[in-house]
Amino acid sequence: MLIVDLVQSIVDGLLFGATYALIGIGFTLVFGVMHKINMAYAAASVGAAYAALRLIALIGGPAWASLLIAAAAGGVFGLIIYWLCFRFIPLSNPLATLMSTVGMFLLAEEIIVHTTDGMPQNYPVVVRGILDMGEFMIRGDLVFVFVCALLAMVVLLYLLYRTKLGIATRAVSQQPVAAQLVGIRLNHINALTFIVTGMLGGFAGALIGSAVGLLSPLLVIPLTIKGLIVTVIGGLGSIPGAIIAGLLVGMAENVFQYFRGVTERDIYVMLLLFVFLVFRPGGIFSNTVKRD
Amino acid sequence: MLDVQDIVTAYGKIEALKGVSLAAAEGRITCLLGPNGAGKTTLMYSIAGVLKPRRGAIRLGGVDITGQSPSAIVARGLALVPENRLVFPQMTVAENLEAGAYQRRDAAEVAVDIERMYARFPRLKERRTQLAGTLSGGEQQMLAVARALMSRPRILLMDEPSLGLAPLIVEEIFRIVGELNKDGVTIFLVEQNVHMALKVAHHFYLMEQGRVTFSGEPGKLAEDEVIQRAYLGTSRQASSHKTG
Numbered sequence: 001m002l003i004v005d006l007v008q009s010i011v012d013g014l015l016f017g018a019t020y021a022l023i024g025i026g027f028t029l030v031f032g033v034m035h036k037i038n039m040a041y042a043a044a045s046v047g048a049a050y051a052a053l054r055l056i057a058l059i060g061g062p063a064w065a066s067l068l069i070a071a072a073a074g075g076v077f078g079l080i081i082y083w084l085c086f087r088f089i090p091l092s093n094p095l096a097t098l099m100s101t102v103g104m105f106l107l108a109e110e111i112i113v114h115t116t117d118g119m120p121q122n123y124p125v126v127v128r129g130i131l132d133m134g135e136f137m138i139r140g141d142l143v144f145v146f147v148c149a150l151l152a153m154v155v156l157l158y159l160l161y162r163t164k165l166g167i168a169t170r171a172v173s174q175q176p177v178a179a180q181l182v183g184i185r186l187n188h189i190n191a192l193t194f195i196v197t198g199m200l201g202g203f204a205g206a207l208i209g210s211a212v213g214l215l216s217p218l219l220v221i222p223l224t225i226k227g228l229i230v231t232v233i234g235g236l237g238s239i240p241g242a243i244i245a246g247l248l249v250g251m252a253e254n255v256f257q258y259f260r261g262v263t264e265r266d267i268y269v270m271l272l273l274f275v276f277l278v279f280r281p282g283g284i285f286s287n288t289v290k291r292d
Numbered sequence: 293m294l295d296v297q298d299i300v301t302a303y304g305k306i307e308a309l310k311g312v313s314l315a316a317a318e319g320r321i322t323c324l325l326g327p328n329g330a331g332k333t334t335l336m337y338s339i340a341g342v343l344k345p346r347r348g349a350i351r352l353g354g355v356d357i358t359g360q361s362p363s364a365i366v367a368r369g370l371a372l373v374p375e376n377r378l379v380f381p382q383m384t385v386a387e388n389l390e391a392g393a394y395q396r397r398d399a400a401e402v403a404v405d406i407e408r409m410y411a412r413f414p415r416l417k418e419r420r421t422q423l424a425g426t427l428s429g430g431e432q433q434m435l436a437v438a439r440a441l442m443s444r445p446r447i448l449l450m451d452e453p454s455l456g457l458a459p460l461i462v463e464e465i466f467r468i469v470g471e472l473n474k475d476g477v478t479i480f481l482v483e484q485n486v487h488m489a490l491k492v493a494h495h496f497y498l499m500e501q502g503r504v505t506f507s508g509e510p511g512k513l514a515e516d517e518v519i520q521r522a523y524l525g526t527s528r529q530a531s532s533h534k535t536g
Contacts, residue, residue, distance in 0.1 A: 180362040180363070182366065
């Protein structure tokens with residue numbers, strides 16, 4: 001049944017797309033606050049998931065704990081990236097931080113390859129089981145991934161819109177000079193943004209590992225590209241945009257895979273990006289957070 | 293209260309301030325007049341710590357604040373209402389005010405102060421849940437002033453608060469400046485609107501091409517003479533009258 005399989009693909013894609021949304025939010029939040037792209041973001045996120053996997057293997061513990069450890073490791077990596085790639089690099093030069101983060105991307109990937117001999121590592125099962133809904137089957141692990149990602153988004157939005165630090169973060173992204181004039185330290189908010197997005201990325205990396213069933217250095221480049229596509233489609237700096245775009249990209253990917261197979265699907269995702277760049281360069285909502 | 297000594301601030305090799313000295317006395321309204329490009333905004337940003345002066349000293353209440361970070365200077369009781377208001381456009385009026393109180397830890401008192409701002413600026417109360425970017429120019433100016441006041445400054449710096457506003461709104465802004473001053477806030481004001489500035493100022497300075505060229509009290513000089521000296525380039529001769 002074509003229609004049943006198609007709906008199945010769409011649902012699976014939407015559920016998994018929540019992880020793309022998290023990665024997209026990470027790119028977009030750093031862009032919103034610093035007007036810079038952190039190219040090392042997805043690499044650090046996968047790295048954080050690896051770190052969690054290692055730690056669990058070393059000291060034991062339930063599989064779900066790897067999600068929290070990955071988030072913590074992601075926060076630490078985020079801070080390290082901020083210090084090495086942004087803090088002392090001239091921000092007025094748009095290429096400087098791009099190159100420093102590309103360098104960090106390559107370094108993170110190298111570290112992953114060298115510590116694992118380039119072999120994929122199995123990720124422990126966090127949730128098993130399948131929800132049987134008549135003609136459809138919904139994978140329990142994907143539902144779990146989706147719910148976790150949603151929870152992470154809710155926490156993030158709470159931080160941004162209901163706390164003083166959130167007000168400060170938005171103030172810096174909207175009007176950095178005025179933010180300084182009310183006594184907000186830009187360096188603190190920048191560092192904080194890297195920690196929070198790093199945690200989000202680590203969490204997303206672990207969720208992806210748990211849904212795919214393994215971690216591989218080969219995840220890094222596709223995840224970076226998907227994250228950037230989500231950021232562009234969602235509109236640079238827009239969090240709601242990144243959420244919608246993440247789900248959209250996850251869904252489109254699965255639909256393309258259903259029709260054209262796994263080897264061709266990314267071509268069509270790229271084509272989707274192309275369509276957006278030509279017809280809607282500002283993203284879905286076309287009102288990115290502006291600096292004037 | 294505020295004492296600026298021989299400040300030099302440069303953008304690359306171009307010196308926008310070439311040794312500026314002036315003072316704003318406690319409890320008074322001091323006004324800085326001058327044409328576009330004189331360096332008035334550069335001076336304001338240098339005092340507030342956003343720009344770092346290359347030379348000279350800035351003292352606030354006797355304490356040297358030269359080269360300190362903007363956040364340290366806010367903590368010392370100085371707030372700047374920047375040129376073009378620079379409200380946070382995608383935040384509500386209420387959030388803008390909360391941002392103004394960023395350094396304060398007394399949440400209950402902050403809430404009281406927000407109500408005080410609403411009492412002083414009723415338009416802001418009406419628009420408290422509206423995004424600041426959707427306000428009119430005059431409302432944004434009120435918001436920028438209220439936001440600056442939320443840090444409870446001892447001295448308030450205002451950079452061209454009348455810029456681009458209708459005459460009635462300008463009157464309103466200057467009425468508020470007078471009120472704030474009566475409440476004990478020291479005011480240092482940059483203006484192009486000579487008429488309004490001289491009406492409220494206790495003391496004024498003229499600035500031209502990065503230098504202070506004249507200083508005096510409003511009553512002692514006719515308004516058109518001030519305008520001539522400030523904007524028509526006769527201040528070179530006038531600098532021999534310099535009093536401060």
